[in-house]
Amino acid sequence: MLAGLFGMFSSDMAIDLGTANTLVYVKGRGIVLNEPSVVAIKEVGGKKQVLAVGEEAKLMLGRTPGNIQAIRPMRDGVIADFEVAEEMIKHFIKKVHKRASFAYPRVVICVPSGSTAVERKAIKESAELAGSRRVGLIEEPMAAAIGAGLPVTEPTGSMVVDIGGGTTEVAVISLGGIVYKRSVRIGGDKMDEAIIAFIRRAHNLLIGEASAERIKKQIGSARQPQDGEGPHMEIKGRDLMNGVPKEISVSRAQIAEAIAEPVSQIVEAVKLALEATPPELAADIVDKGIMLTGGGALLDSIDVVIREATGLPVTIAEEPLSCVALGTGKALEHKSALNQLLAEV
């Protein structure tokens, strides 16, 4: 009863708890928060203290002194550090609800379709401990498809490929249900790791995660440039030979080569999904093509590479980074649709 009373003061919300970014959608208001999934923790006398969360904490990544740690609690699309994840969810819920003491919202959270029952339970418990009244889960590709405006409830097959930081989710959806799904733990993070490894190997230079991500966004590409080496970028790091800071120049051609492996694994996942799609739905996909969502959809030429590998039309969603949050939010607005979707998780 008490929870119900508190519920009157709260607004229901949808959370896209991503490996890279967390987005919060509040019923009737839309997306109200979009911050990196990073928490900075300070150790004081053996006790952990939250120093910063989100944008502020991301700036600290790789730049912290001994007693401070900037942590990404989500790895590969699931919670890697429960305690810190809970703090992060708590912080974001509080930030959204100005009157935190009255906030007992009903929360819907997206989970990767490949997450195990144990991982789903952990996410649910973290949100409950963070102060949610009732927690529902929705599968990420379904949310992404709704957010991208695909006709998920119609008797026609729609294919969505959500390329996130930790996972790539491929799903075929029809009549409000997921007919086929495939989740691989390959995404933007693996590309960043590949860039770090390449620069270390080829230039003896050590760079951090944040620099690798910047390089990927600025000059990364899913295929070799058509005209020579493509654009260049200056990057700074630590020389492994003599330990001093150094600056080098890398080209799009080099970065495309560095991330070729994770890109081909994403393409492979799409091809395997197509092979496993029932014929009637496959026929629908031939007509309508594939919808790309998630931040990875913004990688230069990823649509071209998937189009060439499958021979199908490929569309990039309008707001790839917000699709999952928008879709979860839309489901939250339509309670009957939500109940149907939640029942499947």
Ligand SMILES: Nc1ncnc2c1ncn2[C@@H]1O[C@H](COP(=O)(O)OP(=O)(O)OP(=O)(O)O)[C@@H](O)[C@H]1O
């Ligand atoms: N312009 C860009 N080019 C290439 N990659 C990008 C671009 N913009 C964002 N990304 C990458 O997209 C990823 C984040 O995407 P998104 O926010 O959809 O993932 P997430 O929801 O946090 O992760 P997951 O779905 O795995 O939990 C990061 O790896 C980021 O580097």
